[in-house]
Amino acid sequence: MQPKKETPAPKSPNMWDSEAKYYSLMTLMEVDGTNKQLDCIPLEPDFVVLDCGCGPGRVAIQAAKRVRHVICLDSSERMLEECRKNCAAAGVENVSFVLADWQETEIGRTIPEVDVVIQSRGGGGPSTLDMLRKAARRYAATVMWSDGAPCLPESRSKIFVGCYSEEDMERYPELRPFDRKRRPPRGPGGPGMGPRPDALPMGGRALTEALEAHGIEAHVTTVDEGWNRRFATKEEAYEWLLQLSRHPELVDLERFRANVDTYLTPREGGYEFFLPTQSDVTWFATR
Ligand SMILES: C[S@@+](CC[C@H](N)C(=O)[O-])C[C@H]1O[C@@H](n2cnc3c(N)ncnc32)[C@H](O)[C@@H]1O
Secondary structure, eight states: OOOOOOOOOOOOOOTTGGGHHHHHHHHTTOHHHHHHHHHTSOOOTTOEEEEETOTTTHHHHHHHTTSSEEEEEESOHHHHHHHHHHHHHTTOOSEEEEEOOGGGOOBTTTBOOEEEEEEETTTTOOOOHHHHHHHEEEEEEEEEEOTTOOOHHHHHHHTTTTOSOHHHHHHOGGGSOOOGGGSOOSSTTSTTOOSOTTOOOOSHHHHHHHHHTTTOOOEEEEEEEEEEEEESSHHHHHHHHHTTOSOGGGOOHHHHHHHHHTTEEEETTEEEEEEEEEEEEEEEEOO
């Protein structure tokens, strides 16, 4: 009897794939905030940077304008696809793309050693100090929402609050407004913390404490930022922002326009949309 031919195990669906399109759109509204965050990290023109859990390239694109090369690593195919597209649209060429799970990444094999590792908004989950030291010759940096500041899904749901019927939310639970009470904890054991007991927390204060325990000085800066975009008319703003809905056909447009109006300010030649948030940027020397 012939041995049964092995079929590869089906790939488990990556929850980030379904978020890629929305994260990508919001990336286009965060250029100013991202640059403010990068201003807090000591990047030098000849550095090679790893953007770990790069998503649609929000950090990678702006970082690539400041350093020699950026490696964009993500475990979601769709996110990496958006990242490629956004890098090309921004005319950024000093980037490379790696589809990999950071927790399984081997420095020297999957990716080379770099000068700086950036993990932004939980990208890639936390790593151990040993992993970071091995990966980055110079620094590791994290970008996390400040305590109490709205995260991306929370900000997005602000413009859709009251826009869906109870019946539609029952049918598509993802349309329910972001609920802070259901947000997973941010400390050890929080989202993406991985199975490793020695994983570093990625939130500013907890990370600082963990580093201090190793005698490492952490540099933390709080950055006021937000989602912003200029529109020529209010109609253009409504149309563009409606793309952020998973079911635009179900949106109560009157309520949606009223929500959007609260974040629009008339400016010369049109309107500016601005939805504020805040992040903590932390960096430390790895060696
Ligand atoms: C919240 S998004 C942040 C995206 C981007 N870093 C930013 O700040 O805009 C988290 C990203 O991390 C990626 N990610 C999560 N766990 C990962 C892992 N273990 N290895 C690689 N990427 C991972 C997800 O696919 C997603 O693109």
